[in-house]
Amino acid sequence: xxxxxxxxxxxxxxxxxxxxxxxxxxxxxxxxxxxxxxxxxxxxxxxxxxxxxxxxxxxxxxxxxxxxxxxxxxxxxxxxxxxxxxxxxxxxxxxxxxxxxxxxxxxxxxxxxxxxxxxxxxxxxxxxxxxxxxxxxxxxxxxxxxxxxxxxxxxxxxxxxxxxxxxxxxxxxxxxxxxxxxxxxxxxxxxxxxxxxxxxxxxxxxxxxxxxxxxxxxxxxxxxxxxxxxxxxxxxxxxxxxxxxxxxxxxxxxxxxxxxxxxxxxxxxxxxxxxxxxxxxxxxxxxxxxxxxxxxxxxxxxxxxxxxxxxxxxxxxxxxxxxxxxxxxxxxxxxxxxxxxxxxxxxxxxxxxxxxxxxxxxxxxxxxxxxxxxxxxxxxxxxxxxxxxxxxxxxxxxxxxxxxxxxxxxxxxxxxxxxxxxxxxxxxxxxxxxxxxxxxxxxxxxxxxxxxxxxxxxxxxxxxxxxxxxxxxxxxxxxxxxxxxxxxxxxxxxxxxxxxxxxxxxxxxxxxxxxxxxxxxxx
Amino acid sequence: xxxxxxxxxxxxxxxxxxxxxxxxxxxxxxxxxxxxxxxxxxxxxxxxxxxxxxxxxxxxxxxxxxxxxxxxxxxxxxxxxxxxxxxxxxxxxxxxxxxxxxxxxxxxxxxxxxxxxxxx
Numbered sequence: 001x002x003x004x005x006x007x008x009x010x011x012x013x014x015x016x017x018x019x020x021x022x023x024x025x026x027x028x029x030x031x032x033x034x035x036x037x038x039x040x041x042x043x044x045x046x047x048x049x050x051x052x053x054x055x056x057x058x059x060x061x062x063x064x065x066x067x068x069x070x071x072x073x074x075x076x077x078x079x080x081x082x083x084x085x086x087x088x089x090x091x092x093x094x095x096x097x098x099x100x101x102x103x104x105x106x107x108x109x110x111x112x113x114x115x116x117x118x119x120x121x122x123x124x125x126x127x128x129x130x131x132x133x134x135x136x137x138x139x140x141x142x143x144x145x146x147x148x149x150x151x152x153x154x155x156x157x158x159x160x161x162x163x164x165x166x167x168x169x170x171x172x173x174x175x176x177x178x179x180x181x182x183x184x185x186x187x188x189x190x191x192x193x194x195x196x197x198x199x200x201x202x203x204x205x206x207x208x209x210x211x212x213x214x215x216x217x218x219x220x221x222x223x224x225x226x227x228x229x230x231x232x233x234x235x236x237x238x239x240x241x242x243x244x245x246x247x248x249x250x251x252x253x254x255x256x257x258x259x260x261x262x263x264x265x266x267x268x269x270x271x272x273x274x275x276x277x278x279x280x281x282x283x284x285x286x287x288x289x290x291x292x293x294x295x296x297x298x299x300x301x302x303x304x305x306x307x308x309x310x311x312x313x314x315x316x317x318x319x320x321x322x323x324x325x326x327x328x329x330x331x332x333x334x335x336x337x338x339x340x341x342x343x344x345x346x347x348x349x350x351x352x353x354x355x356x357x358x359x360x361x362x363x364x365x366x367x368x369x370x371x372x373x374x375x376x377x378x379x380x381x382x383x384x385x386x387x388x389x390x391x392x393x394x395x396x397x398x399x400x401x402x403x404x405x406x407x408x409x410x411x412x413x414x415x416x417x418x419x420x421x422x423x424x425x426x427x428x429x430x431x432x433x434x435x436x437x438x439x440x441x442x443x444x445x446x447x448x449x450x451x452x453x454x455x456x457x458x459x460x461x462x463x464x465x466x467x468x469x470x471x472x473x474x475x476x477x478x479x480x481x482x483x484x485x486x487x488x489x490x491x492x493x494x495x496x497x498x499x500x501x502x503x504x505x506x507x508x509x510x511x512x513x514x515x516x517x518x519x520x521x522x523x
Numbered sequence: 524x525x526x527x528x529x530x531x532x533x534x535x536x537x538x539x540x541x542x543x544x545x546x547x548x549x550x551x552x553x554x555x556x557x558x559x560x561x562x563x564x565x566x567x568x569x570x571x572x573x574x575x576x577x578x579x580x581x582x583x584x585x586x587x588x589x590x591x592x593x594x595x596x597x598x599x600x601x602x603x604x605x606x607x608x609x610x611x612x613x614x615x616x617x618x619x620x621x622x623x624x625x626x627x628x629x630x631x632x633x634x635x636x637x638x639x640x641x642x643x
Binding site (some may be wrong): 027031362 | 593
């Protein structure tokens with residue numbers, strides 16, 4: 001009858017904290033006691049672990065069992081601790097050697113039959129384990145590929161508790177089933193983790209070449225993709241607003257390795273990670289329905305705080321179709337993440353900060369009737385109704401949107417004429433990538449990656465265009481058409497236009513064009 | 524008499540023999556009052572020991588030992604105090620009261636015995 005100790009990870013938001021699990025099998029009235037600030041799902045671990053151990057053909061210790069999760073001050077929820085509890089207990093009962101379980105981290109939920117079930121949030125958990133100095137992490141088989149993304153950690157996958165006990169009892173540790181580690185090329189990038197089809201255009205995948213008749217909007221999309229700018233599209237139904245927004249991710253380059261890990265960690269915690277693709281390498285596209293609540297968009301929920309749509313769209317695109325239909329509280333709650341790139345959700349149990357650096361794309365009809373505006377059947381909304389409809393989008397929110405465009409219905413002749421200028425996403429993406437690389441070169445040694453992220457202070461010191469180029473902007477600032485923030489945002493777009501044109505700095509052509517995009521009057 | 528009562532009686536016999544072999548003196552058996560029953564009342568040196576004997580014919584319904592709950596042990600302690608009040612002259616009071624559990628399980632015609640001291 002001894003004490004055994006092992007390790008596990010508790011997740012708070014997308015951050016993992018190492019947890020010590022101690023088990024004491026001693027004398028006293030027989031029973032199992034779990035202590036250390038647990039929620040209901042975790043208290044139920046007692047029953048799951050017992051069934052799993054018994055059904056793995058090991059006897060349940062006939063004694064007083066105390067299991068303590070440490071540090072006790074951290075609230076612990078969910079079923080992630082099942083495996084660590086079972087292993088600590090079996091070690092304390094003498095079924096497996098105490099020394100073998102002390103160092104590895106054990107992550108997994110147990111089924112009543114002793115099977116290891118997959119978990120949410122394995123990637124952030126293994127990252128935390130690695131940061132805490134873990135060399136070996138035991139995970140359920142179905143999470144092995146995701147866990148193996150973390151470098152310098154041996155991932156040992158198992159599908160049942162019985163197999164794990166066999167491995168822990170075995171003196172020969174070399175026979176462990178090791179997870180297939182994704183191969184890395186010279187730069188440390190994972191090359192095998194996604195199917196090759198992710199890099200090649202596939203049938204049925206949206207492509208910018210599908211959009212005909214909106215050359216100006218396509219250009220605006222390219223600018224937004226190159227600089228990471230927010231976009232606002234206003235136009236009657238059927239003009240391709242949704243089509244355009246859906247095609248924005250196809251113009252964006254692959255996520256860098258660090259970014260891919262961030263994005264994957266968020267999706268892992270949210271449980272939206274596809275099982276066949278352990279690492280998300282494409283920028284995500286998230287389009288919540290307009291009935292979404294603040295908690296769904298920003299993050300929250302009762303019990304464990306879960307990431308919302310803004311965090312799921314981290315390093316990708318958040319598309320709000322029919323933007324005026326969203327509750328004002330939802331729209332205005334976007335202001336904080338738009339400025340800071342993070343979102344902090346506070347609840348009674350504590351507050352959690354999620355990353356939320358996304359490109360915002362808003363689309364709206366000009367009026368609530370959304371009648372295809374044609375001369376034969378004109379819209380009958382009163383001017384007041386129209387104004388009220390668009391006024392639902394608050395000024396401060398639109399002030400954070402860099403590029404505003406209006407879409408119009410194209411005539412048949414325009415559609416036909418535009419055919420010649422249609423480019424597939426691949427071609428545009430190359431220009432976007434070149435522009436982004438030029439920007440990245442300029443930003444080397446700074447934390448920024450694209451023009452939209454540059455701080456206002458740096459814009460006016462290191463990245464201030466020549467005085468001549470600034471003239472149109474300053475004139476608008478004087479006349480009140482531009483706010484101070486508007487000026488900064490216009491400057492960022494001007495830089496993107498310069499990057500796309502291959503110029504070393506914006507000239508008066510770029511600042512004028514950026515101003516047009518900002519004011520929404522480019523046409 | 525039902526089979527389970529036979530099993531319990533047989534288990535108590537074995538438990539008494541075991542306790543006596545370990546040097547405890549049995550003072551009373553199956554003492555009842557309105558609050559409940561003590562299976563075996565024994566003395567060890569200057570300690571009054573209330574013993575709960577639990578016998579099981581196998582493990583299909585859990586172990587005999589885990590069938591003794593915290594609540595049961597607490598009640599035995601209260602009963603032991605009452606036993607002393609009713610059956611002991613004031614001059615022969617014990618120094619301490621203890622509750623033990625003797626768990627017996629039948630395996631292939633023979634019994635395993637487990638004696639856990641000082642549960643309460």
